[in-house]
Amino acid sequence: MENFKLNSGKVKAVLPIYMVLFSFFVICCDNNEIKSNSEFFYPPKADVESTFETFYPDSGGLGTKLIIKGSNFGTDTNYVRVTVNQLKAKVVRVNDNILYAVVPARADTGYVRLYIRKGEEEVEYTSDREFKYMFKSNVSTLIGTPGKQAADERLDGAYTVALLRRPWQIITDKDGTIYWSDEGRGQSKNGALRKASNGEVETLVYNSSGPYQSCNGFAFNSTQDTLFMANRWNSADVRNDVSVMYSTREANFVNVKALINFPKSSTASVAIHPKTGELFFDHNDEGAVYKYNKNAPNGYEKMFNVRGSYNAMDMRLLFNKEGDILYLVLRGKHCIYKVSYDAATHTFGTPEPFAGEWSTSGYENGEGLAARFNSPSSPCLDPEGNLLIPDKFNHCIRKITPKGTVSLYAGKPRESGHADGLPDKAKFFEPEALTFHRNTLYVADRGNHCIRKVVIE
Structure with a gap:
């Protein structure tokens, strides 16, 4: 028993040494294994066909x-x-x-x-x-009550409480704040500039005797501290000659001022070049595109006519991300044109058809001129550079790739109404304008008096 106790004591004393040696052996083996595994990372054989x-x-x-x-x-x-x-x-x-x-x-x-x-x-x-x-996307109603429009005095507040009145232009800033205009023309309060953020809607500006009388298009400058807006003249209601107006973030965009006065131009859209910051706008009665130039007579200069002497195209302008293509959505002619732009020389090429057929309405997907639209309106770009267009009287959203392939993005073609859900099951009513922020497309759903969203994945 004494010998056993003695041996047992030796075992207890030696055991920690064995544990240390064993641990060292395991670590060495692991290190060797790591080194050995690294030898298995090899490139494809150069002399063997893959x-x-x-x-x-x-x-x-x-x-x-x-x-x-x-x-x-x-x-x-x-x-x-x-x-x-x-x-x-x-x-x-x-x-x-x-x-x-x-x-x-x-x-x-x-x-x-x-x-x-x-x-x-x-x-x-x-x-x-x-x-x-397989896209994982869903259409839902973000702001407003479908089918219920606001009175002249807008009802602000929570998204589910606020009431809208024919929203027809929309834009988002880099923080995700949504700005839109409720349709209206003239000096009464039937039109308004509004914004939504953090679950609340706020009315910023009403139609008045000042510049803001018929807001019809949005574009931010590159720093997003200035919002440019088209002011669309018509003989019946609008009592000023303002074509383009602006307001600033510093004043919460309530300080609307005239930038360009151009009598009877019926301007419907403005576009900012993504690299140079140049501002372009349309002249509906001429079927032309102009550039703002404060040093030119009257503050603007003509760039080109879209198609000879044709007018009344009801244009919507948007540059691609690179700034070398200006898209011309010709709502009044049911088609889309495009024109190249050289930012170095500040010159445009010749406008050419891109999608849809001139003055031919309908609904067809396909390549370029084989596609058909029915009053395509204010577009936006998705993160991949595709052109997304509200096809107003087809009551749906269309997608056009940079190569001109046209497909359905959301909605049920030629079926108006209101329905949330999967994109191919959702219904819109005369969607008028789009804006994209991060993974969400926002839709000014004019006929439903609400803002819809399509969340992608």
Whole structure:
């Protein structure tokens, strides 16, 4: 028993030493294993042809795990990249003959492309079928009560309490505050400039004897401290010659002043160049586009006529993100034109048809001039640079890619009404204007007297 106790004591004394040695051994082994694993990250073999055999699943939404099968991918993710419909997909793992990637947001339907770098050369492989992107979107009513319009004295307050009156222009700032105009012409309070933020609606300006008599288009300057607005003249109600007016953030946009006086121009839209800050506006009675130039006679200069002597186009202007294309939505002619712009020389090219057919209304999706619209109105761009357009009398929202492919974005074509829900089930009533902020499209749903939103993913 004494010997046993003695040995037991030695064991207790030696055990901690063994534990330390064992831990050291494990750490060394782990380190060796890490070093060993790093040796397995290798590029694709330069002298062996790579292949792209297939991918799956063939459909899904944001975050879908995409599996690509083939050969000679290597195991180092630095040598491969993947796109879905031209948008970058994050590559999370590659094992020479199988690759794992994550589908990016808003990829839309398109081909899967695999790019493999070998030395200085990058080889592109394209799938033989398209990945079908499943959008997770929903249409809802944000502000106002559908079908109930405000009186001349607007009812402000919470989004669900406030009443609107034919909202027909809309814009958001970088903080997500929404500004819109309730339709109205003349000096009475039947028109108003309003804003919504943090769950509350506030009326900023009413129609009056001053410049603000027929607000018909919005554009912020690059710093968003100045809001420019078109003031649309008509002989029956408007009693001033103001074409473009402005107000400033410093004064909470209530200090509306005249910028351009142009008698009987019936200006419906203003556009700010995204790089130069130049301001352009339309002249409806001439079918022309002008530029603000404080050094020119009267403060403006003519840029071009859209189509010879044709007028009464009821134009809406919007530059693409790069500023090298000006879109001309010709509401009165049921089509969209575009014209190139050189910011270095400050010159435009020749306007040309982009989507829809001149003076032909209807509803058709498709490529460019084969599409049909019915009074397309004030557009916006989505984050991918697509043109989103409220197709007013088709009671829906359309999308046009930069290449001119036209499709349905939301709503039930030719069916007016009010219904929230999935985009293809939702109903609008004469949607008039759009604005996009982050992942949300806001719609001035004129006929329903409310602001709708389409949340994307």
